[in-house]
Amino acid sequence: MYHVPALMTEAVEALQVRPQGVYVDATFGGGGHARAILARLGQGGRLLAFDQDEQAEANAQQAPFAGHVGFQFIRANFRHLKRHLRAWGVLPGTVDGILADLGVSSHQLDTAGRGFSFRFEGPLDMRMNPGEERTAADWLNESTEAELQDLFSRYGEVRNARTLARACVQFRESTPFRTTNDLVRVCDQALKSLKGMDRARYLAQVFQALRIAVNDELGALQDFLRDATEMLRPAGRLVVISYHSLEDRLVKNWLKAGNAEGTPQSDFYGNIRRPFEVVTRKPIEPTEAEIQQNPRARSAKMRVAEKREAAQPEYDNEPGP
Numbered sequence: 001m002y003h004v005p006a007l008m009t010e011a012v013e014a015l016q017v018r019p020q021g022v023y024v025d026a027t028f029g030g031g032g033h034a035r036a037i038l039a040r041l042g043q044g045g046r047l048l049a050f051d052q053d054e055q056a057e058a059n060a061q062q063a064p065f066a067g068h069v070g071f072q073f074i075r076a077n078f079r080h081l082k083r084h085l086r087a088w089g090v091l092p093g094t095v096d097g098i099l100a101d102l103g104v105s106s107h108q109l110d111t112a113g114r115g116f117s118f119r120f121e122g123p124l125d126m127r128m129n130p131g132e133e134r135t136a137a138d139w140l141n142e143s144t145e146a147e148l149q150d151l152f153s154r155y156g157e158v159r160n161a162r163t164l165a166r167a168c169v170q171f172r173e174s175t176p177f178r179t180t181n182d183l184v185r186v187c188d189q190a191l192k193s194l195k196g197m198d199r200a201r202y203l204a205q206v207f208q209a210l211r212i213a214v215n216d217e218l219g220a221l222q223d224f225l226r227d228a229t230e231m232l233r234p235a236g237r238l239v240v241i242s243y244h245s246l247e248d249r250l251v252k253n254w255l256k257a258g259n260a261e262g263t264p265q266s267d268f269y270g271n272i273r274r275p276f277e278v279v280t281r282k283p284i285e286p287t288e289a290e291i292q293q294n295p296r297a298r299s300a301k302m303r304v305a306e307k308r309e310a311a312q313p314e315y316d317n318e319p320g321p
């Protein structure tokens with residue numbers, strides 16, 4: 001199985017698919033969510049799906065996607081959503097719904113040659129798009145100690161980030177980082193006291209931190225949110241599933257205020273500008289039953305918002321007489 005989609009029913013329902021509507025799946029992966037969206041589309045409906053991974057593209061070349069008149073796969077980073085959608089004839093302000101199911105697919109995680117997981121020996125790569133220049137090994141070999149410390153603590157909230165950064169620099173003085181095992185060994189030596197689940201959690205945090213940096217995941221998400229806001233029509237829906245707190249915070253702030261900080265901005269007249277009406281005050285999470293069947297869904301958090309009508313100012317204070 002390439003990937004078991006998380007919150008499948010909830011996500012597709014949240015999109016409120018109209019048979020003739022235009023929808024975007026920003027993270028096609030194994031096409032699980034896309035398949036469910038496509039099944040709800042009728043004649044004239046469109047689904048444009050993005051993924052930067054060539055293996056996801058191969059999935060899009062199979063049934064029911066291949067040859068489907070309403071379906072288009074776009075092999076690209078979703079941070080350039082607007083540019084690519086325009087190239088496919090979709091104008092800003094016209095999209096009915098956009099879904100992003102962030103992070104990596106199970107297939108990416110479980111393929112040793114991609115280097116995403118500490119559980120398999122493989123090249124320390126971690127690029128979702130193998131066409132990108134810098135691998136995880138390059139980051140470890142070329143960053144300064146301070147940069148590594150910052151990366152581990154900012155993106156992984158890793159304990160003892162300073163000790164780990166120093167251990168990485170010491171390791172590469174004798175031999176450059178090449179494989180996932182090189183990094184596992186350095187982590188084990190730097191934090192000898194960690195065992196069992198604690199060790200697994202620690203390694204997962206370290207690997208996740210590197211992955212976020214290699215793929216500039218937070219930068220890409222911010223660009224995506226900006227473009228998605230422009231592309232949606234009034235009352236169009238944005239559905240985002242995230243898997244760690246940094247992503248979720250960014251999404252939450254964006255839906256609340258239309259910016260990464262979550263601080264509503266006023267226009268020239270003092271009207272607060274909020275591009276979205278938040279549909280889910282609290283994020284939707286998988287049920288126990290789903291987690292039992294698909295443990296990888298356990299950290300999923302889904303947020304949904306509806307684009308506001310552009311011409312509806314919201315007043316900071318009660319308007320005067």
Ligand SMILES: C[S@@+](CC[C@H](N)C(=O)[O-])C[C@H]1O[C@@H](n2cnc3c(N)ncnc32)[C@H](O)[C@@H]1O
Nearest residue numbers: 005027029030031032033051052053077078101
């Ligand atoms: C969790 S999987 C999506 C699974 C999908 N919903 C399904 O049902 O199979 C995330 C996918 O998003 C892709 N991805 C992550 N960040 C991306 C980005 N910035 N641009 C394009 N694709 C991205 C990954 O390559 C991966 O295939």
